Amino acid sequence: MKSALGVTASDLRLRRTSLLMWAASVAGLVAGIAAIYPTVRANPSLDKVYGDMSPTLQALLGGSSLTSPSGYLRTQLFAFFLPAVLLVFAIGRGASSVAGEEEDRTLDLLLSQPVARGRLYIEKAFAVVIGVSVLTLACTAAIVALRDPSHLALPYGNLVATCMQMGLLCTALGLGAQAIAAATGHRSVGIAATAGYTFVSYVVYGLSATVHPLYDVRPLTLWRWYLAGDPLTGGFDGKEVGVLVAVSLVTVAAGVAAFHRRDLHA
Amino acid sequence: MGGPGTVAAIQARSLWKSYGTSRGITDIDLDVARGEILALVGANGAGKTTFMRVLLDFIRPTVGAVTVLGFDSVRDSVEVRRRATYLPGELVIPRQLTGLQAYDRFTFARGEGRMARVHALAERLDLDLSRRVGDLSKGNKQKLGLLISLAPPADLLVLDEPTSGLDPLVQRIFAEIVEERAEEGAAVLLSSHVMSEVEQVARRVALLRDGRVAVVDDVDAIRARSRRRGRIRPRNPEDLPAIAQAIAAVPGVADVVADGGVVAFACSGDMDALVKRVADFAVTAFDIAHADLEDAFFA
Numbered sequence: 001m002k003s004a005l006g007v008t009a010s011d012l013r014l015r016r017t018s019l020l021m022w023a024a025s026v027a028g029l030v031a032g033i034a035a036i037y038p039t040v041r042a043n044p045s046l047d048k049v050y051g052d053m054s055p056t057l058q059a060l061l062g063g064s065s066l067t068s069p070s071g072y073l074r075t076q077l078f079a080f081f082l083p084a085v086l087l088v089f090a091i092g093r094g095a096s097s098v099a100g101e102e103e104d105r106t107l108d109l110l111l112s113q114p115v116a117r118g119r120l121y122i123e124k125a126f127a128v129v130i131g132v133s134v135l136t137l138a139c140t141a142a143i144v145a146l147r148d149p150s151h152l153a154l155p156y157g158n159l160v161a162t163c164m165q166m167g168l169l170c171t172a173l174g175l176g177a178q179a180i181a182a183a184t185g186h187r188s189v190g191i192a193a194t195a196g197y198t199f200v201s202y203v204v205y206g207l208s209a210t211v212h213p214l215y216d217v218r219p220l221t222l223w224r225w226y227l228a229g230d231p232l233t234g235g236f237d238g239k240e241v242g243v244l245v246a247v248s249l250v251t252v253a254a255g256v257a258a259f260h261r262r263d264l265h266a
Numbered sequence: 267m268g269g270p271g272t273v274a275a276i277q278a279r280s281l282w283k284s285y286g287t288s289r290g291i292t293d294i295d296l297d298v299a300r301g302e303i304l305a306l307v308g309a310n311g312a313g314k315t316t317f318m319r320v321l322l323d324f325i326r327p328t329v330g331a332v333t334v335l336g337f338d339s340v341r342d343s344v345e346v347r348r349r350a351t352y353l354p355g356e357l358v359i360p361r362q363l364t365g366l367q368a369y370d371r372f373t374f375a376r377g378e379g380r381m382a383r384v385h386a387l388a389e390r391l392d393l394d395l396s397r398r399v400g401d402l403s404k405g406n407k408q409k410l411g412l413l414i415s416l417a418p419p420a421d422l423l424v425l426d427e428p429t430s431g432l433d434p435l436v437q438r439i440f441a442e443i444v445e446e447r448a449e450e451g452a453a454v455l456l457s458s459h460v461m462s463e464v465e466q467v468a469r470r471v472a473l474l475r476d477g478r479v480a481v482v483d484d485v486d487a488i489r490a491r492s493r494r495r496g497r498i499r500p501r502n503p504e505d506l507p508a509i510a511q512a513i514a515a516v517p518g519v520a521d522v523v524a525d526g527g528v529v530a531f532a533c534s535g536d537m538d539a540l541v542k543r544v545a546d547f548a549v550t551a552f553d554i555a556h557a558d559l560e561d562a563f564f565a
Contacts, residue, residue, distance in 0.1 A: 010371045105356050108352070108354045109358075110371070112354075112372075113373065114344050114345070114376065115344070115347075263326060264319075264324045
């Protein structure tokens with residue numbers, strides 16, 4: 001049936017070029033950082049850079065070691081930098097997915113078809129998920145391809161698990177941005193609220209390692225469900241993946257309910 | 267619930283939509299029959315777009331209800347939109363799409379296999395579907411909007427300001443197509459802020475003012491009681507007072523002013539007596555303007 005996932009297919013086609021450019025860029029970024037590792041590994045004195053920092057700063061930056069494979073990838077890529085890049089994509093795409101159409105005045109024409117609002121929302125969420133997945137796959141492919149040439153001695157499974165959990169974190173936050181933007185009709189609200197939560201929860205998660213009162217609120221930060229199990233050394237963690245998937249699904253359900261109830265702006 | 271048969275295309279009952287501010291609609295009762303072409307006319311902000319957007323469930327009534335072909339606009343909104351197509355008043359189509367891709371994006375859920383009809387209509391509108399929307403003129407973009415709303419089979423066409431940006435030739439083609447759809451049994455609801463744009467197309471007109479239906483009437487009836495502006499230029503300027511006096515006595519003539527070498531007046535109804543009275547004089551020009559139906563609403 002041609003109409004099944006028609007919105008998803010049309011959204012992906014509309015943004016195909018931009019998505020491919022994003023994928024090429026993040027793959028290049030990951031490959032570039034991975035390619036530098038042999039130089040860093042050969043210079044043990046670099047460990048002092050992170051080793052001399054306070055534990056709080058270490059926690060915020062993702063670790064104490066720069067020259068071990070896991071320490072290098074955590075501090076230079078996965079603790080903040082790469083998810084931040086992917087989050088720019090995920091939050092931006094999520095916020096514009098429904099609210100962007102509304103603000104650009106293309107939503108009326110799209111919704112004048114026999115498509116329920118909930119279905120339109122879910123198909124658009126699906127397009128966001130596919131977009132983030134493509135970028136995650138591009139990152140995974142780059143890091144897996146450079147594992148041996150760059151002497152990143154970590155199991156393939158751990159690299160894949162880390163990328164996957166990072167992708168799930170970005171998916172959950174992108175869907176959050178979609179829900180808030182669609183509930184209010186303003187993509188800026190979705191972006192601001194989600195980016196604000198992302199940043200504050202990152203700091204809270206980082207500080208919770210040394211500031212004990214914050215330890216109890218760690219479960220409220222999605223970063224805890226991405227990083228606390230350290231997938232680079234610990235590998236895949238079903239519980240953490242489950243939490244990120246559940247948060248994503250709840251976010252979509254809440255977004256559908258809020259979008260269904262609203263008067264759409266002309 | 268609802269369905270085919272003899273039910274009205276649109277049946278609005280005590281329909282209110284308030285936004286807390288001035289815009290909205292107030293207590294609208296309106297029926298549109300199948301095969302009927304009804305125009306909503308009113309100033310910007312009079313409630314035309316609001317009424318149309320309630321029909322398609324983009325916004326929900328505060329009070330009252332409206333059914334489309336027997337289906338409730340809120341409860342059965344998907345069934346309503348399966349039978350109705352829509353042209354937004356402020357048409358925006360992503361620039362990077364070609365005409366055909368845009369058609370696909372905005373009609374994919376309406377079923378497949380009518381491309382022959384789409385291409386025939388595009389040809390009739392003289393619209394090149396292979397060009398990118400960003401390269402189209404305003405008029406051609408509007409044609410693409412018409413294609414999206416007129417090509418799929420529908421029992422109701424909801425067209426917000428459909429003729430805006432169209433040149434007169436395309437306006438005529440548009441009127442023909444709408445006429446054909448109505449003959450096939452579709453109801454057509456269209457809007458304009460100027461009467462002159464819809465009087466060629468619509469059979470009936472509803473005037474909206476401040477969110478209320480002020481008047482609903484047949485276009486022919488309005489035309490019959492409409493006032494037209496006229497001007498007479500006598501060959502001999504000295505005839506001015508005499509002409510003014512003569513025509514002022516004709517029933518239906520009003521607002522006679524003799525100034526600057528011409529006699530200006532307003533008239534309505536049968537023209538015979540007026541023409542015969544003017545024939546007594548030598549005149550170089552005798553102009554009767556097209557009827558201003560807007561005035562006639564209040565006549």
